[in-house]
Ligand SMILES: Nc1nc2c(c(=O)[nH]1)N=C([C@H](O)[C@H](O)COP(=O)(O)OP(=O)(O)OP(=O)(O)O)CN2
């Protein structure tokens with residue numbers, strides 16, 4: 415069974431490696447939508463894979479590091495594309511959440527990425 419919880423990050427960023435004149439070279443902000451997915455069997459006693467509250471607890475330190483921040487200033491996010499953000503979150507969450515199966519980042523209503531580990 416796959417379980418997910420959705421989080422929102424209000425964060426600013428700019429993309430330093432896009433060509434001169436590209437709109438994303440300018441600092442701008444997004445309400446990033448982050449989906450954290452875990453995949454594990456349903457515990458038949460509890461009737462759930464895990465408590466959604468435990469997912470929230472695991473994500474909290476990530477939220478604290480990224481919410482209302484300029485992502486470029488965060489260690490390891492100097493080039494904060496959706497792809498790099500997904501991998502950054504995965505690397506920090508996987509040790510806390512071994513059942514982690516996917517990180518989905520939605521930057522705008524129409525753009526995003528899904529990372530399922532390497
Ligand atoms: N592969 C990637 N491409 C782009 C990324 C990214 O992280 N990975 N990021 C951006 C920008 O941050 C931009 O804010 C979002 O891009 P875009 O979808 O082009 O935004 P729009 O709202 O302008 O989209 P429209 O559908 O054209 O209105 C750019 N590319």
Ligand SMILES: [Zn+2]
Pocket residue numbers: 427438442443444521
């Ligand atoms: Zn952007």
